[in-house]
Amino acid sequence: MPHDHAPHPYRPDQDGPLTEAQVTEIAIRELLIEKGITTASEVTAEVEAMDARSPAQGARVIARAWTDADFKARLLADGTAACEELGIEMGTLKLVALENTETTHNVIVCTLCSCYPRNLLGLPPDWYKSRAYRSRTVKEPRAVLREFGTRLPDKMAVRVHDSTADMRYLVIPSRPEGSDTLTEDALAALVTRDGMIGVTQL
Amino acid sequence: MADRVRVKSWMPPGHIRTPAYLRGKTGEIERRLPAFPNPELLAYHLPAPDIPLLRVRFTMEEVWGADAERPEDVIEAEIFAHWLEPA
Amino acid sequence: MSTEDQNDPTRPPKAWFDMGGDLAGAVVPEEHDYALWEKRVDALVMLSQKKGFFTVDGLRRALEDMGPDAFERLSYYERWVAALRRNLVEAGVLTPEELATRMEEIRARGATYGDVSAGATDG
Structure with missing residues (x-):
């Protein structure tokens, strides 16, 4: 699939101190998993489905x-x-x-x-x-x-x-x-x- | 619902899915869609009755008047029935 | 909604997120490949909706209530994670205390915890 615009930077997210948003995401994810509301594999599957689209x-x-x-x-x-x-x-x-x-x-x-x-x-x-x-x-x-x-x-x-x-x-x-x-x-x-x-x- | 409709010019607070630029404007029904739960209530985790949704077509001239880029071009948008009245 | 209407004290102002027709500059054709944490925020929002804790409308309402400053200052998924947090608290799924405590713990794991977290599949 051709991209329509040339600049297409990857936004790094794991090479510096965690941001407020990243800490929030980790906290929500961990708590939802611990409470049995979701599982790590369910989150992974959702990300993989996203990547497949x-x-x-x-x-x-x-x-x-x-x-x-x-x-x-x-x-x-x-x-x-x-x-x-x-x-x-x-x-x-x-x-x-x-x-x-x-x-x-x-x-x-x-x-x-x-x-x-x-x-x-x-x-x-x-x-x-x-x-x-x-x-x-x-x-x-x-x-x-x-x-x-x-x-x-x-x-x-x-x-x-x-x-x-x-x-x-x-x-x-x-x-x-x-x-x-x-x-x-x-x-x-x-x-x-x-x-x-x-x-x-x- | 008439084929020509006017969008109500309400300006209520809260979560609204009727764009301000279309309020008070008259258009024609492009197609009738199924009913969907009222987003104005869903937004606050409240029970939301289904409301018919309509696609309405407006001319640029109607929406923007003398500022229209090309008067005969059109904008189409989905508007919930409670925001529409016969024109 | 013209600029004149916005300055008319007898009419309520148009909401900031209701942007159709506003004056704005050229469209800058920017895009980026989403980072893993951004995709995870998206995934958690989708899963929370599937499980019935809130709908996209609740997410949007929280984003709207964050105001125009947040729109300019924060990235898309920075705003989404805040809206997700708010909706989960409103739905009674998480408490502010649980979140604050856990966020403190995560920060105490060190600045490079993101490396570990990115590779792990068990949360």
């Missing part, structure tokens, strides 16, 4: 939608059920899929916090949770998109989706030109996280 999941959904019109129709009608068809664990996530077309571009934001379809895309990037992205995307989406290098044709309408409540969103990007002969796996490799958030086109 990445934009590759979302990309599989998009590639299937591009190659199977009936699947795309089901995805647009009930995003959650369609993803489960592909064996993706959706948990409590309720999905609405949004299709980009020649005349419409969709972009996702959460102005109130940072709701994100984590089962399909993994954990969100920092910029998605930033004040700038949350504030401006609903007011000047075209300017925000330009900052991601995305210049939309004048004739294309923009639909901004604010994840205000219980649904989560996934953009179905337009299938790149010249991809007619590619296999579903090769198509999935073309799909980027940022394309599925809607800040870029493919």
Whole structure:
């Protein structure tokens, strides 16, 4: 899965004195385990499940939608059920899929916090949770998109989706030109996280 | 619920999932979603009855007036039924 | 909600976390690979929700009540761990005394305890 931005530092956490937040995490974890509320292996399993979730999941959904019109129709009608068809664990996530077309571009934001379809895309990037992205995307989406290098044709309408409540969103990007002969796996490799958030086109 | 709805312009304290920029604005129902427990109560660990949730589509012109970047572009958001009235 | 509305004493102010339409600078395309402690905070939040101690709404409410200074000063998971702690206390799962005592013990284990903790699977 290609990353969409070059700087991608690892934030070190075990090479200095423990921070207040780290001490708090250790204390909560130890106490919950001692009280029998959770177990160390349950915590580990949750972290491993988190690590297993990445934009590759979302990309599989998009590639299937591009190659199977009936699947795309089901995805647009009930995003959650369609993803489960592909064996993706959706948990409590309720999905609405949004299709980009020649005349419409969709972009996702959460102005109130940072709701994100984590089962399909993994954990969100920092910029998605930033004040700038949350504030401006609903007011000047075209300017925000330009900052991601995305210049939309004048004739294309923009639909901004604010994840205000219980649904989560996934953009179905337009299938790149010249991809007619590619296999579903090769198509999935073309799909980027940022394309599925809607800040870029493919 | 009418197809055109106005978001109430309440400004109550507490945990609210209706963005302020949409309050008092009129839009059209894009789709009706199932009912979900009221987050305004869940946030305080209280029993929360299910409330119908609607996706409402607003034009940029309606939301931002003369400041709209492109008047005909749209914003869609989920709004709980108790925040909506027929327009 | 325009700036003028925010300065109108006859109207209640918009909540700080309700950011849609606020003036803000360019979107800086930052991201980082999450550290183990951050993932563990996330895991503990998810497990606590699955076990019914609180919902995402309770977590958000605690984050909102921390205020805009915390948003600017603390990282995402620094805020999450504080919100997790608050919700677990409210749910009666942990007491402030238990937490304070345990945090003191953890600090007494030494500044490099994080190395041990990161490698251990038994908590």
